[in-house]
Amino acid sequence: MAHLLADDAGMTVYIGCPRLLGGEDGGTVLSDFYLAVLGWPRYDAYGTFFLSRSPKFRIGFDGDGWSEQRPPRWPDPEYPQQLHFDIAVPDLDAAGTRVTAAGGVLLRDDADHRVYADPTGHPICLYPSEAVTAPTVARLVYDCFSPRSLARFYEGFLGAPERLEDSPERVVLDLGDDDLPNPAFQHAEFPAPRWPDPAYPAQLHVDYRFTVDYETPHYLTPAAKAAMARAEELGAIHLRNAVYADPAGHPFCF
Template structure:
């Protein structure tokens, strides 16, 4: 069921089960309008300025991608005018955010501000910004990225019990190794240079209840476990096995190919 991946520095069979092609797509919810501009266009342009990745339009949806395995999409699903993100207010939560590794923190921060973002918090080892719609994102300095440019280092989930949610994703994606492990924060290693690691941090917040706009999920993730050009990916044996595995581990089937993890975060196949 799994696939083999090649790391940039060494040949290695990666343990995760995600596909080589679009194995993970993170969708950021966009308002209809933002600053007098189409919301999807505005946020796509913002993240393009921050990351410098290829920006393209596929069937009416904007995507950013640096490699075939991982991409960021922009659509209206998950956005709620009733409860837009206002970090760190738990009444207006952002249940998932991006940790972005950048070669130069000051230069990257300047790009964020020039593109319409706002500085929310300046800590010793990272800075928290908001994109023009209010979604928080964190920038971490990583001088090793001088030649390769910015990358999404982690996809960070807010949840009440990090260890419990980490166990779900370890079983679901097939990842056994933790880079961090404490009651407050767990990071699991996808061991793949093209995909972000998954992090889970303790937070007391309103959990998402998709598709209720009063309890929105500002971001959601699509997972692909195989590529078969003869079948839609969610109808492949690997995807069907992943759906069954997700439910065995505690996920809830919400609608069609939409599921929710045990903490309520929706995800799709």
């Protein structure tokens, strides 16, 4: 294992969702959509829905990061996506049909992938891949002005020294773990997130766990404290309690 993340809930990506969506509970609607797209087991923990196919990685749905003032409207830079999933699928047409049947909207059809919006407007990209037999979240993609600069932060923070792609426009790190999405960074110009300002929302954010210790809150363990110090040394800003922002403004938690 190349990275420093824990084997249990090492990475949780929260997708912001409104309290109500079409008159229904927003977390239910959005988790229904991703359940149809990914086919992963779903569970409810303390009122928040999660999808997970591995103990290491899960997707949660809550209102933190959602803003009625500036919902995502890709590709409009004034309503930015901030982060999005690249999902590898064995059959692009079949996967696209599942997305639209579940309430997604096709935004763009490129030669090598398709961009869809989920029911709240968050974009996702589908890539055909012969390497997978079921939908897989292959990459978590960060929009930022300088991909190489932000990649250096996450290389040191997560312990991922290998790059699968490396150009001024796009960098992809290799976590060396099939259960986790690889962090990727692409050039974009947009209003950066300013959590918790609803005029500059985060849209998605990540919780990181660096050790498994059920006797101590995970953000207070020695490994978490070391990761916090490492993050600050690499350029992160401490926002509140266990909430930090990376050098591009994306908030993340311990």
